[in-house]
Amino acid sequence: MIKTSNRSRTKKVSVLILLSLYPLISSFAFHAHGYEADTFQFSGERTMNLIRKQVAFGPRSPENAESKENTLQFIHDSLKPYTDSITILPFKALGYRGYNLLANFSGRSQGPRPKLMLGAHWDTRALADRDPNYLKRDSPVLGANDGASGVAVLLELGRLLSNSRQAVDVDLIFFDLEDMGGINGLPFSIGAQTFVEKNPDYRPNAGIIVDMVCDKNLRIPKEINSFNAAPEVIDKVWESARRQRAEVFKNEFGAAIIDDHVPFLASGIPVVNLIHYPFPRYWHTSDDTIENCSIDSLEQVGRVLLDFVSTYQSDANGSAATSKLD
Numbered sequence: 001m002i003k004t005s006n007r008s009r010t011k012k013v014s015v016l017i018l019l020s021l022y023p024l025i026s027s028f029a030f031h032a033h034g035y036e037a038d039t040f041q042f043s044g045e046r047t048m049n050l051i052r053k054q055v056a057f058g059p060r061s062p063e064n065a066e067s068k069e070n071t072l073q074f075i076h077d078s079l080k081p082y083t084d085s086i087t088i089l090p091f092k093a094l095g096y097r098g099y100n101l102l103a104n105f106s107g108r109s110q111g112p113r114p115k116l117m118l119g120a121h122w123d124t125r126a127l128a129d130r131d132p133n134y135l136k137r138d139s140p141v142l143g144a145n146d147g148a149s150g151v152a153v154l155l156e157l158g159r160l161l162s163n164s165r166q167a168v169d170v171d172l173i174f175f176d177l178e179d180m181g182g183i184n185g186l187p188f189s190i191g192a193q194t195f196v197e198k199n200p201d202y203r204p205n206a207g208i209i210v211d212m213v214c215d216k217n218l219r220i221p222k223e224i225n226s227f228n229a230a231p232e233v234i235d236k237v238w239e240s241a242r243r244q245r246a247e248v249f250k251n252e253f254g255a256a257i258i259d260d261h262v263p264f265l266a267s268g269i270p271v272v273n274l275i276h277y278p279f280p281r282y283w284h285t286s287d288d289t290i291e292n293c294s295i296d297s298l299e300q301v302g303r304v305l306l307d308f309v310s311t312y313q314s315d316a317n318g319s320a321a322t323s324k325l326d
């Protein structure tokens, strides 16, 4: 008797618990089937796979023609289904042949829209000239972090930009020949410099370069050239970081770094550089491999870029509304 009575009480309790959990259970069921909800999130896991694919092609430096061709094709084909237009821009500079790639994502709002540029270099360094092992210094860097990570973040963003139209126009630019600096007396950022020279009418409202953004201990302080020349863009990025609770963004100053933002800054276009600093120990060594990368770091950077892009128009609207009131 007591047992039965107990059992029936237990049953009742279980039913009550089940009933009270019902909204929770049904929402789990919704999420299990609501696949679309997930596709609007920046996925660090997808981004990590995009790094893996680039690294599998091998080093993307000038003497690795086949890896370069395959990687360029991969970037192109990854974006093609998502972008409004995509253009490969071949160039010759300082005795080298290079290929920049530009993909456009038109915004949804009517009339003139602000344009944002997000860029990354897709080449990798021809020499691991900081390798602790002298014998490895003549070999090229694999560039999981220095090259592939920035590209992967932009590719994943491209997918999201097509899934959910932004108010602003967004261009993704993949620059070649960034990392030849100091090799045979060459400068850094040959591809970005050439792009800026060849396209004097290209004047986005703001831009961001991402470089070396996958490390497990990623830290992104405010790069000095960016802060000096484009403090308003730095402020907006760090506001996005605060909103997204992205703790890899540090509220402190880094160093002045030469990267693909510099040619833009030199022609008065506010483009900032998001880069790991101090550089990780494997920078420009044979150890720049995917084992150093973290899904969480990639996800933080991606979420911040998406926040930056999706909040940019509302600020522009805000200032437009203010000027109407005047």
Ligand SMILES: [Zn+2]
Pocket: 125, 146, 179, 284
């Ligand atoms: Zn580099």
